[in-house]
Amino acid sequence: MKRLTSLSHNAAFAPTLLALLFQLSAYPGQLAIVIDDVGYSREVGERVLALPNAVSIAVLPFTPQAVTLAAHAQAIGKDVLLHQPLESEIQSKKAGRTLTLNMSSDDIKREVNAALKSIPGVKGVSNHTGSRFTQDVPSMNALMSVISAHGLFFLDSRTTARTVAMRVAMDWGVPAVRRDVFLDHDREVRAINAAFERALGIANRRGYAILIAHPHDITLQFLETRLPTLQKTTLVPVSSLTTSQSEDLAKKVVGFHWTTQRSTYSQSPFDYSEVRYSNPFVDGVPSTRGSIANAILKARPNALKMVSAWW
Numbered sequence: 001m002k003r004l005t006s007l008s009h010n011a012a013f014a015p016t017l018l019a020l021l022f023q024l025s026a027y028p029g030q031l032a033i034v035i036d037d038v039g040y041s042r043e044v045g046e047r048v049l050a051l052p053n054a055v056s057i058a059v060l061p062f063t064p065q066a067v068t069l070a071a072h073a074q075a076i077g078k079d080v081l082l083h084q085p086l087e088s089e090i091q092s093k094k095a096g097r098t099l100t101l102n103m104s105s106d107d108i109k110r111e112v113n114a115a116l117k118s119i120p121g122v123k124g125v126s127n128h129t130g131s132r133f134t135q136d137v138p139s140m141n142a143l144m145s146v147i148s149a150h151g152l153f154f155l156d157s158r159t160t161a162r163t164v165a166m167r168v169a170m171d172w173g174v175p176a177v178r179r180d181v182f183l184d185h186d187r188e189v190r191a192i193n194a195a196f197e198r199a200l201g202i203a204n205r206r207g208y209a210i211l212i213a214h215p216h217d218i219t220l221q222f223l224e225t226r227l228p229t230l231q232k233t234t235l236v237p238v239s240s241l242t243t244s245q246s247e248d249l250a251k252k253v254v255g256f257h258w259t260t261q262r263s264t265y266s267q268s269p270f271d272y273s274e275v276r277y278s279n280p281f282v283d284g285v286p287s288t289r290g291s292i293a294n295a296i297l298k299a300r301p302n303a304l305k306m307v308s309a310w311w
């Protein structure tokens, strides 16, 4: 009888353990590069599109070349992101039609919908600036509700360390990823080279890295010469990393550490009490994508705890 019990445990566990091991070994040494601020110049935009196809573009809405360049990118199979301008803490840094904290939730939703409608082939959304906006939960809720409704992913440019983007994205069931390195924060060859090497280090150590760059001449020159010489690392479209990173974040929420590959038994998910949305449950059944995601997260800690106990 005792033996039978342990066998049935064994059988129940095998798939979970296998799934976990598969996830740990997935996506080794992958680098996603996103070129931001595309849309002002046709010539510069075409130069960006000539980079390897895995290099993705983030298009500023309502710029003169946004539609043409996005359509071209879509036609050649590149990932296109809506690069949504969000309010910065620096007042002078303001692109056209920037979303601000003064706007109502409805205003934000209308603007994001209009921006999405204006650009063909959008697979995800990233933020242009946004050091103020991305800290604000109600405003990010409004933004994320639209992204969720369109079935898109979110790339957090991380213009502030206090960003709540990943947390709010998860609450809406939006696959989300975050920028690891800005390539050309300092527009000088040596600094660009160092930033690129830093991104490669992260990719080869952790399995993936996300690099954001801008269409400056010096940056494009660097990428045009450096990318063909890449050896170990594989260039991938940013959309291919969204699912795996969401999984990664889910593990962190339930206290699972990628680096030690061991559960810490800390079973306390983030506190979502400040995040509100309408009708997350209908008759006690999760109804929105966010509440479904939360339900899965609530179920997961036990599974992870059991796996680590098994080890």
Ligand SMILES: [Zn+2]
Binding pocket: 036, 037, 083, 127, 128, 129
């Ligand atoms: Zn930008």
